Amino acid sequence: MKIAVCVKQVVSREWQLRVDESNTWIRDQDASYELNEPDAYALEEALRLKERHGGEVVVCSAGPARVSQVVREALARGADRALLVEDDRLVGADAFATASALAAALKDERCDLVLTGLQSDDSGFAQTGVVLAETLGLPHATIIMEVQVADGALRVKRELEGGWFQWIAMPMPAVLTIQSGINQLRYATLKGIMAAKKKDVKKVAAPDLAPQHEIVRLYFPEKAKATRLIDGAPADAAKELVRLLRDEARVIS
Amino acid sequence: MILVIAEHLEGKLNRASWEAVAAAQQTGEPVKIAALGAAVAGVAAELAAADAAEVIVVEHPALAAYTADGYVQALAALVTAEAPAAVFLPHTYQTRDFAPALAARLGRALLTDCLGVKADGGGRLFVRPMFQGKLHADVRPLGPSPHLVTFQIGAYRADAAARGAAPAPVRTIAGAVDPAAVRQKAEAPFQEAKQAVDLSQAERIVSIGRGIKGQEHIQVAEKLAAALGAELAASRPICDAGWLPMERQIGSSGQTVAPKLYVALGISGAIQHLVGMKGSQVIVAINKDPDAPIFEVADFGIVGDLFEVVPALVAALNG
The missing domain is CATH 3.40.50.1220 (TPP-binding domain)
Structure with missing residues (x-):
């Protein structure tokens, strides 16, 4: 089985966000980056499917030159080879642009399955996987918590809201967006990191990108609620908080 | 006109549909509300309480259970026929499953998880969270209308949706669905073993x-x-x-x-x-x-x- 996994490089959670001079994007030249967490779960699921059914895992990413970092990481975790659509116009791109770049890389690969995370930690569109499916003419299902493959057919467990689930059957090839927590992640071993250096990374030219939206202004939101921030040394702040909860909010006795 | 796509599970209306109705009403444009299914008269009657120009029931046996392909087909035809200025949806898991494919099929912009609407000359900007909600962005959709917009759950209050003086007219149309082109087969929704901790x-x-x-x-x-x-x-x-x-x-x-x-x-x-x-x-x-x-x-x-x-x-x- 040939499985593609689409991964995104996002700014790391630890990085203190700062808005750039144009007020339309972050100061990303100062940022540190990591693999989008839901995509890490998609990669892990692909690796597990390969272990069960055999085949190949192809990692695919679209972005500026720096995204080769997450591609290398995916190869180190066990992906077999990589497709990289490198273009600076993909910084902060909308889901349609990203999906068209990914589709350009995947259209001739004839994968049985394309996996990606349900959304990204940066833009959070929750669109790219589904738009990619439509672009490639493939069926899809989203927010998947279990993947079963038997006799060329697919049965997946889709998460609904409020603790409900649903099984969906569909033919392959198909695109699935994977929910975080579907599996337990593995991390790259030293051996994996060494092996990754020899793996093939093929660069693919980006297609024409027609943006679907533009960010007019990016800003820190104004607080909707007045939070009473309690300063001081931990012991003093703790005492004051307990006093407030007892005497003012009256939610503890 | 703003077209709101309502959501229901087995005949029970999702409250978030009212939130999308409230968002649509607050634009000042006329509002139509669509509900898809095989037998959704109850849902339609409930929605008709809204201050809306019309409730459109899109019926087809293949829409009895939700599938992405069924919804995309039916809604692509509906949106094309109604030609609204915009399509508003609640940002539920179900919307996330079909709306990106619908937008791609229609070749229209889709803005997801929006928190609010701002005036932008003659058009509109939509406020959406970025970077896990740490930043907000004012976003302008590009390309021809109708743009599709999904609203974060709780961004608008369901009880802010205005009720009409009289029930809105309900029109039932046949859903444009080719069952052979529905590739997903959905099994009945279920809950995992009853939660031990409430x-x-x-x-x-x-x-x-x-x-x-x-x-x-x-x-x-x-x-x-x-x-x-x-x-x-x-x-x-x-x-x-x-x-x-x-x-x-x-x-x-x-x-x-x-x-x-x-x-x-x-x-x-x-x-x-x-x-x-x-x-x-x-x-x-x-x-x-x-x-x-x-x-x-x-x-x-x-x-x-x-x-x-x-x-x-x-x-x-x-x-």
Whole structure:
């Protein structure tokens, strides 16, 4: 089985966000980056499917030159080879642009399955996987918590809201967006990191990108609620908080 | 005209549909509401209470159970026929399953998870969260209308949807669905084994997030929960990592709670978590990042290291 996994490089959670001079994007030249967490779960699921059914895992990413970092990481975790659509116009791109770049890389690969995370930690569109499916003419299902493959057919467990689930059957090839927590992640071993250096990374030219939206202004939101921030040394702040909860909010006795 | 796509599960209307109706009404444009299914007269009658120009029922046997392909086909035909100025939807899991494919098939922009609408000359800007809600963006959709817009759950109040003086007219049309082109086969929705822990009944909850750093540190939070007489809960990443069972997860994919006291330890406050707890009477946040979105909803906050603050809190409570 040939499985593609689409991964995104996002700014790391630890990085203190700062808005750039144009007020339309972050100061990303100062940022540190990591693999989008839901995509890490998609990669892990692909690796597990390969272990069960055999085949190949192809990692695919679209972005500026720096995204080769997450591609290398995916190869180190066990992906077999990589497709990289490198273009600076993909910084902060909308889901349609990203999906068209990914589709350009995947259209001739004839994968049985394309996996990606349900959304990204940066833009959070929750669109790219589904738009990619439509672009490639493939069926899809989203927010998947279990993947079963038997006799060329697919049965997946889709998460609904409020603790409900649903099984969906569909033919392959198909695109699935994977929910975080579907599996337990593995991390790259030293051996994996060494092996990754020899793996093939093929660069693919980006297609024409027609943006679907533009960010007019990016800003820190104004607080909707007045939070009473309690300063001081931990012991003093703790005492004051307990006093407030007892005497003012009256939610503890 | 704004076309709102309502959502229901087996004949029960999703409350978030009313929120999308409220968002549409507040634009000042006429509103039509569509409901898809095989037998949705009840849902349509409920929606007809809205102050709306029309409720459109799109019926087809192949729409009896939700499938992405069925919805995309039926809605692509409906949107083309109605030619609305915009299509509004609630940002539910179901919308996330079909709306991107619908937008791609129609070749129209889709803005997801929006919080509000601003005037932009003759057009509109939509406010949406970025970077896990730490930043907001005013976004202009590009390309021909209708643009598709989904609204974050809770961004508009369901009870803000205006009711009409008389029921809105209901028009039923046949859904343009080719069953042979529906590739997904949906089985009946189900719940996992009944949840052993019903956190919705807890008066006090201590909840942990990524800031707890490791399973071995959970005892720090357990001591605070014991001192407060609180239940222990967590945000999704903690349950994903297997540090606490899934049944203790708060948020859109877990339980929704509204206790008297909610203490968030090391929880940044991604929207998926906030929707599950922002109705709490008093919210306390302890987090080292002063920009963490959890402080947006907190009544009391301490910016600091939870491993210093929480033991001090336990001492203060027991002292």
